[in-house]
Amino acid sequence: MTKSELIRAVAKRGDVPHTMASRVVNLVFEQMLDALCEQRRVEIRGFGTFQVRQYDGYDGRNPRTRGSIKVKAKSLPVFRAGKEIRERLNGSED
Numbered sequence: 034m035t036k037s038e039l040i041r042a043v044a045k046r047g048d049v050p051h052t053m054a055s056r057v058v059n060l061v062f063e064q065m066l067d068a069l070c071e072q073r074r075v076e077i078r079g080f081g082t083f084q085v086r087q088y089d090g091y092d093g094r095n096p097r098t099r100g101s102i103k104v105k106a107k108s109l110p111v112f113r114a115g116k117e118i119r120e121r122l123n124g125s126e127d
Contacts, residue, residue, distance in 0.1 A: 036058065036062075039058055040054050040055045040058050041054075043057060043058055065083065069083060069084070069085050069110055072085055077115070078115065079115055079116075079117040079118065080114075080115050080117070080118055081112055081113055081114045081115045081118060082112070082113045082115070083110055083111070083112050084110070084111055084113075085108050085109070085110055085111070086108070086109055086110075086111050087106070087107075087108055088106060088107050088108070088109060089106050090103060090104055090105050090106040090107075091104050092104070
């Protein structure tokens with residue numbers, strides 16, 4: 034599902050104008066991004082958790098030249114699915 038498909042689905046299910054649904058979806062994503070940028074965790078009950086993990090730098094290899102390169106430390110977003118979504122995906126909707 035793309036962002037525009039999500040906006041259309043929210044507009045249809047919520048019976049709201051497309052512009053309102055677009056604003057709502059954009060605001061939700063904006064708030065999530067702001068929280069992650071501040072190293073805060075975003076937890077959506079029944080869906081999952083987003084958080085930022087720190088990875089140390091390391092010495093790597095360029096596969097083309099086989100030369101050694103330094104890979105910088107970085108922060109990456111990580112998603113962990115919640116229990117309800119895992120159960121639905123695995124077919125146990127009890």
